[in-house]
Amino acid sequence: MERLFSPWRMDYIRQEAGGGGGGCGCVFCISPADIEDPDRLVLGLYPNTLAICNLYPYNNGHVLLAPKRHVADLSQLSREELAELMSLAALATRALGVEYAPGGFNLGMNLGKVAGAGIADHLHLHVVPRWNGDTNFMTATQSTRVLPESLAETHLRLKPLFRDLVP
Numbered sequence: 001m002e003r004l005f006s007p008w009r010m011d012y013i014r015q016e017a018g019g020g021g022g023g024c025g026c027v028f029c030i031s032p033a034d035i036e037d038p039d040r041l042v043l044g045l046y047p048n049t050l051a052i053c054n055l056y057p058y059n060n061g062h063v064l065l066a067p068k069r070h071v072a073d074l075s076q077l078s079r080e081e082l083a084e085l086m087s088l089a090a091l092a093t094r095a096l097g098v099e100y101a102p103g104g105f106n107l108g109m110n111l112g113k114v115a116g117a118g119i120a121d122h123l124h125l126h127v128v129p130r131w132n133g134d135t136n137f138m139t140a141t142q143s144t145r146v147l148p149e150s151l152a153e154t155h156l157r158l159k160p161l162f163r164d165l166v167p
Contacts, residue, residue, distance in 0.1 A: 028052075028066045028122040041155045043162035048084045051092060051162050053155050058128050060149045061100045061158065063092055066124040074111060074123060085125060087167035092127045095161035102129035 030050050034040045041053035043063060054062040065088050067081045077085070093105050106128040110116040117123075 026070055026122050027055075027119060028064075028124055029070055030068070038152065038155070041151060043155070043159050044165055046084060046088065046165070046167050048078075048081045049088050049167060051088060051165075053151055053158065054126070055151065057151070057154075058106075058126075059102075059130065059134055060154055061096045061102070061129040063096070063127045063158065064124045065089055065092060065127060066122060070122050072111075072121050072123055074109070077123075084167045088165065089125060089127060091165045091167060092162070095158065095165065096127065096129050099157055099161060100129050102131050104130045106130055 028050070030040065030042055030045060030052070032045065035042045035045055041055065043051040043053060045068070048069070049065060049067055052064050052066075054064050065085060067077055067085060069077075069081065071077060074082075089107060093107075096102065096105070106126070108126050108128075109123060110118075111120075111123060113120045
């Protein structure tokens with residue numbers, strides 16, 4: 001059996017275990033100082049929410065939206081947080097549409113470990129641009145994604161579009 005290694009992923013796993021932003025170890029707990037850290041891939045901080053690039057994207061332009069508050073249960077969000085999260089989702093699809101011109105989007109949340117949440121303690125919404133034929137044999141046979149653009153380039157393309165969003 002052939003193996004395709006991605007040793008850079010171990011840095012993320014270690015970070016999640018003990019050193020995310022905001023002092024609590026969570027990758028979604030972003031401090032204002034984190035917004036300029038190129039390793040954090042922050043796209044925008046808003047009154048109640050935030051947007052970041054996904055470190056393990058399904059496609060280029062895959063962003064994550066989350067409440068600033070560290071909360072796992074959707075029912076724990078205030079009306080303001082819920083409204084801002086959905087408003088940000090609409091604005092994110094518009095920004096991604098301008099920059100990447102996808103044919104559609106997948107938006108989704110995995111709430112809880114058994115539902116597939118990789119980070120179950122801080123809810124987040126995936127916004128994934130989609131194109132016809134955007135799957136390939138690497139995903140189907142190797143559980144590996146092949147992306148034509150680096151995360152750093154995706155971040156540079158998207159950050160200006162998220163900077164001026166007002167959810």
